[in-house]
Amino acid sequence: MVGQDTSRRSFLEATGSAASAVALGSAFTGEADAQQTTTQQGQGASGTLNLINSTMSTLDPIKATDTASGEVIQQVFDALMNYPDGNIEVQPLLAKNYEVSDDFTTYTFTLKEGATFHDGSEVTAQDFVYSFERLAQSPESRRAYFILQSIGVKHSTDADGNYQPDTLSVTAVDDRTLRIQLEEPFHATLEMLAYTAFAAVPEGIVGDIQGYNGELEYSEFATSQPVGCGPFKFESWQPNTEASVTRYGNYYGNKAEVERVHWQIMSDANARYTYAMNKNADAFSIPTEFYDPNKVEVETTDERGREVGTYGPVRNGETLNFLAVPTINTFYIGFNTNRVEQAARHAAAYAMNKEQLVEQVFKGRGRPAFHFTPPAIYPGGPDAYQQHAQQEYPYSYRQTDLQKARQVMREAGYGPDNRYQFTFTVYQRSNTWPQVGQLLRDKLSSAFIDMNIETAPFSTLLKRGRNGNLQAYSLGWVMDWPAPDNFLQLLNPPLTDTSQSAPISYVNWSGTEASERARRAWTTVQQNPAPTDQAEQARNEAYIEMEEANWQDTVFLNVYHQTDQRFWYDYAQIPKFGAAGTSRQMFNDATVDKPNGGQ
Template structure:
């Protein structure tokens, strides 16, 4: 790169509105712990690992995928420089063998594995492949994660007069075939963790022609739906939309070759169908939807130093007792309000009416923690105790309370009453019985506050598309970490990035123009201005994180509902590693075995 961009992260966001997209939720290391309590083991006798994908897949292109369902499959096929082994939050090298960092935290030099092959006949991974792949991330029209590389990590680049990225100007250099040098505009505290995200995975140079300088060896639609090429432990076999996806063992994988021959995901969104599929033993490793879950059947036998609980669950409907793992992962589930389409008094009334603890206990059967911040407890400034203390002392809508009288009063102060009810529609994703129950509870409570709330459901992919287009009033979604820091969550509440008139808003709330929105934008600027991995910068970020949470409380843009405890269950023929706080969507299956 010949010239450093003179545009700060803050200016970039103002100019572009944040080239992002909502994500809901997307690896192999030695010495992994396994969680087999009974049976299991094996040593790799082949076979197919059968799983359930509980959401609609949208693409197999790592730079376009923003949904967890697609990410689960992509995670098996594409490798990056770094990785969260089994969803732990301590990153390790993957296609890199090591790295050096400059004293000012702005230059990273990565050494790559030699002889790490791509699938098919595309040769080995080199530094030039990463340059190509990251240019796609920054410049391709197919990318929904451009802000990751241009803003979040902030690799040096040039911009045009309108603040848009100039193709080909990323400060990423191939020193030689196996040495990659990356220069940032300024330090970023989560550089290595964000490079573990699959958007930064390696693709063969020139395989697609969606950026300048390349004609492409494959049609884009073929790559994205029928023949994705990566360097992961599994290679693509099939994807039938809304039905199933399958990958097979890549025998020449640069790491530990997969013990199972294949991984198959049946795509099922309906809770009843998910449970029936698992009870018919069609899935080896699976979730149990909350309507069919009985907390009294959990027997925790061990809690490790990371708080992960293992034991057994059962008997289940088919008579089996299955293995159990419960992990408090880094996530937040919430109701989002399009502030252009739902008035503030109605949003405040919803917050007064919502008793998060009641929802956890009565609807989610204790499978999580009541949410009062968007930042999850395990990464909140000061930790879980600080999270709870701040919420108990400052949450304005009743901590663990339903305050219907206050909800009614705020609506009456806004001019509404029995003969003049306010109306809005809350959209949930299809198949989620728990969100349907939550919506019904909220609807019934708001009926006493002069609000008629309609409930509608939509397939997950449809909900996301409507959100991007600004065609939702209120909606239910969740966010699972891309990197384990509050800014990864609070970027969804950075007002410039919530504008649905932009091409790819990161959330769908159109938050702007109010004193609270201005404070939130200012606080996020403070976060952007203090990105370094130093104690001083972290203290400044922590102060701003709390300011953003309180600004959100004031305007009720996101109404936090719960932080999920991720639980998985599996039959005795499976030997699988524990996942960590990054969650099961980051888990890779090459070390899993089936008897």
């Protein structure tokens, strides 16, 4: 349970969903990306859609923090709202319609008729009351801050700031009407309600909160008997091996075209590629070490910047269909400011050629990152992002400037006979970030810096970071909701303090003029939460102030924004996914017509 922080949108879970997803993604250019295609709905299709996934952790929507689990959960559980095909324009799903009060603090939802859970019971507003209470109070919940701090639903706390059970202001007015009251307006309420953590589960299904004994043991619900109301119902999950779901015939929405979706779970890049080349997977991503950008032929680019074309020939002689989507994410190097001097951080910024890294290491699957806020959600959009970076970025814009790197180190008292040293820690199973480190290390060597590179398991990296035992590290963040504050919370100085119980990043940013700029700017964001033009303008100015404060101290050295890709054979069709990524996509409109009746 979360508790100690008094700030409404203080995020107490260290790195959360995004870091889990992204560390895996950096190894294989989007691990959870295991499918893709053009928009073409088949008629009367059946069979199995075969995909590849990475290691899953749970089937419980309130516990999942990784995109691998999220992709499967998205098929089984429905929420009030949804990002259709992972596009960031949120739309009603289980909600038939909704009303918002004039002061933006009361949301009233009318549920669609005919929605049933996979056990046959009807979906009612009381199921949402129970589901949201689980999100807020269950010891299994890793997303309590979503409802208590992010959206800020009214509730009570004890003297220590811990949530008091059954005080959540979520009310079932009747079977079809749900009312949610917020402490104050929040501009991304509807977007957050599309997150699967807010999905409906049958009232009393598990007894992990007060007042319920549970129809299932928690372990059963979370691993072998999840009950949702999505287009697919759960079939099986063998950890580290496979997972599958089957079509739910009584789905209230568009019933699934395919009978079944099957994921083979594998992390080894060679095994994933071989599995795909043997046509065991119908749609998949290609690990970076097997990807050749020269085999891409882009035929069209749509208004969302999504590229559609072909890729090949590949190892099995086939030419694949291809989709590339600029998704909302940022990969970065974080510096513990207590352990890496500012001069060395600035030298790294001067030395890094981000464009070179994107082309040589990530093989063009992304774009250089000059802001922590991704282009799609940057104030003013991608053009404003680029203009601000080009005009204001204080270091080497799209180039390396080793002369400046040496200069800042000399001014700090370092030179050939007095070299500086720090360690850069990367995710153990990443194939790309060690290469990033090597390129940066070689450049920094001429700037009197010896940068060591070490690898660590992902869980170890996070634990050491939370304890303040990293000097520099690589991580990334993908959207929980499509707004800059979802990203810039990581640069709110008080939440970077590793002496606290749950820092959201591990940089210990304090005691500088820039950190004070960032703290004041974040206060402005918190004081202007409403979905109004005036509040949005105040937030946008504060967001840019935080970006420039980060440039000033080089706390996060932003590296790149990843482009997710999907490859598929002609016999499989899945609608194009959007900027929210593949883990937000439902597969009920996918079709498979494999030659010779293959499954």
